């Protein structure tokens with residue numbers, strides 16, 4: 001069998017010394033993205049809302065590689081305040097997101113506010129703060145919005161999640177249109193199921209996972225590393241002309 005490469009075996013020298021903000025850095029895709037970026041020689045500003053997760057990051061990497069910020073990105077004024085004080089940075093990995101699943105007829109007002117509050121409102125606000133900072137500092141930066149295959153196909157019991165990720169893809173297009181002239185690129189990456197805490201919560205039940213797997217031509221879910229590597233590529237010079245598009249990491253689900 002061929003050796004499977006990890007994010008660490010992909011190397012983009014142009015990422016070395018760059019500064020990257022990662023939201024939702026405490027767990028799952030965000031935490032692995034932090035790892036991939038540090039391996040490339042980036043300095044990380046890791047944002048998440050559970051102190052214990054941030055403490056783990058601080059234990060794992062020394063302070064020359066990472067700083068951590070405890071922040072719930074739905075707290076509008078706090079986000080403004082924190083971003084206004086950040087040193088300039090080159091990349092935003094706009095990753096924090098939540099999923100509340102259930103039948104369409106049972107979607108509650110509170111659930112709508114929660115999911116739209118994080119996945120759309122807060123992600124837009126964080127992207128806005130990041131873009132302002134890049135513009136102020138004349139940085140030709142990159143924003144990667146972590147979307148989902150759920151933005152493109154309806155998935156049973158995922159009304160709010162599908163709607164919010166579709167909105168995020170449009171945010172990517174809007175940002176690419178309005179920030180492109182300042183040489184700030186924006187892309188979405190759209191993974192299939194990944195067995196993080198979020199993935200396990202929603203897809204561990206065999207009847208659900210088997211139905212989803214049968215619709216993915218490659219017949220498997222994505223490994224976290226298979227999401228991190230495309231993120232790194234999107235930041236690299238190899239993606240210099242890639243702007244405003246969605247990168248599907250879905251084994252063919254959306255196309256099938």
Ligand code: NAP
Pocket residue numbers: 023024025026027028029030047048049050053071072073074095096097098118122146147148149190191192193194195196197198199
């Ligand atoms: P995860 O394991 O649940 O981790 C999400 C991280 O985001 C956690 O550290 C969480 O902090 C943080 N977070 C959530 N809301 C936040 C807020 N308001 N402010 C600050 N931090 C917040 O999820 P994941 O699977 O890594 O998902 C990461 C992204 O990928 C999400 O946008 C998700 O929609 C997307 N995605 C996931 C999958 C999948 O199957 N896993 C598939 C496609 C796309 P706490 O734990 O402290 O709440």
